Structures are given as C-alpha cells and as structure tokens.
Amino acid sequence: MLDKQNVPIGGPHDKIEFCDLVRRGRDLIHVKYYRSSATLSQLFAQGGVSGETFIKDEEFRHKLNVKLPANLRLPDPSAKPDASTYRIIYAIATTKDLPRELPFFSKITLRNAAMTFQALNFKVAIVRIDVDPELLVRETIKPNAPRRRKAAPAPT
Numbered sequence: 001m002l003d004k005q006n007v008p009i010g011g012p013h014d015k016i017e018f019c020d021l022v023r024r025g026r027d028l029i030h031v032k033y034y035r036s037s038a039t040l041s042q043l044f045a046q047g048g049v050s051g052e053t054f055i056k057d058e059e060f061r062h063k064l065n066v067k068l069p070a071n072l073r074l075p076d077p078s079a080k081p082d083a084s085t086y087r088i089i090y091a092i093a094t095t096k097d098l099p100r101e102l103p104f105f106s107k108i109t110l111r112n113a114a115m116t117f118q119a120l121n122f123k124v125a126i127v128r129i130d131v132d133p134e135l136l137v138r139e140t141i142k143p144n145a146p147r148r149r150k151a152a153p154a155p156t
Contacts, residue, residue, distance in 0.1 A: 007063045009053065018050050018064055025072050027087050028054075031129070034094035037103035044106065047088050048113035055083050055120050087123040088113075098128045 006015035021029040028051070032043040053060045061077035068074075074081065090110070092098060099110060110126070117124045 007060060007067060009057070009060050009063070016050055016053055016060070017046060018054065018067075019047070022068075022072055026085055027089055029089045029091055031091045032093070033131075034092050034096065037106050040092065040102060040106040041109040043090060043092070044109040044113045047090060048116045051083075051086075051088050051113075051122055052116055052120060055081060055122075083117075083121040084123070087125060088117055089124075090126045091129050092126070093129040093131050095131055096128070098126050 006017050009016055019028040020031040021027075023029060028047075030043055030047045030050075032039055034040065054064070058078055058080075061074060061081070065073050065077045096102070099107065102110065114124050
C-alpha cells in the first residue's frame with residue numbers, strides 16, 4: 001500500500017506518488033473512482049510520469065526504495081530496472097465499459113501514457129472495479145449554490 005507515500009523529486013515541493021498498490025512486487029496499480037474526465041486524465045498522467053521516472057531516474061529509485069516494504073525493495077536501485085518485468089495497471093471504480101466509455105480527453109491521456117509505456121517496454125492494463133449500485137444513488141448538491149425557492153402564489 002503506497003497511497004499518499006509521495007517520493008520527493010526535483011524541487012522542495014515536487015513529489016510523485018509512485019502508485020497506490022504494489023502486487024507481487026511487479027504490478028504497479030493506480031486506483032481512482034470515476035468522477036470526471038479530469039480525475040481520469042490525472043490518473044493516466046500520474047501513471048505515465050511515475051513509470052517513466054522509475055525507469056529513467058536513479059535518484060528517484062533510491063528515494064522510492066526507502067518507502068517500499070523490505071520484501072519489495074529493489075536489490076540495486078542504481079541499476080535500471082527491466083520494465084518488461086513490470087505491469088502498470090489502472091484500476092477504475094465505475095459502472096462504465098472500459099476503455100470504450102471513457103471521455104474523449106481521458107482516452108487521449110490514456111493513449112499517450114500507453115505509448116510511453118510501450119516505448120519503455122512496460123506492460124499495461126486497465127481494469128474496472130465494480131461499484132455497488134447503492135453507492136450511485138445519492139443526491140448531488142453543489143456547494144454554495146443558491147437554492148431555488150418556489151414562487152409564492154400570486155395574490156388574488
């Protein structure tokens with residue numbers, strides 16, 4: 001579980017969340033609840049940046065290794081990892097058919113991330129996490145939105 005375990009890189013405020021979960025030491029899983037195109041695009045971009053940085057940046061791997069559980073640590077963070085032995089997995093909680101029903105801009109961001117992964121030799125997958133229909137039944141209220149009032153009956 002690496003959710004919110006940000007790895008510093010670059011400037012003092014620059015951090016990367018490597019992934020949300022690591023499974024079997026080789027599946028790097030990024031998880032999001034489908035809320036909007038922006039949420040998904042951020043997810044796909046995060047995975048792309050994380051994967052590319054993992055392969056290309058030795059300093060990042062050293063900092064990441066400290067955050068990994070002992071059984072998942074890289075034996076030699078100085079050595080460039082073999083991306084073909086890793087799989088980037090996007091897990092999205094939704095009722096939609098993935099990737100067919102992704103919003104247009106999310107499809108573009110996913111495609112760009114997939115092209116980066118192919119160039120680096122990563123495997124990539126997208127999976128749907130089924131959502132309980134009861135979670136979908138809720139009233140949404142915009143914060144600070146003025147509430148409409150029914151007009152008073154006209155005087156007779």
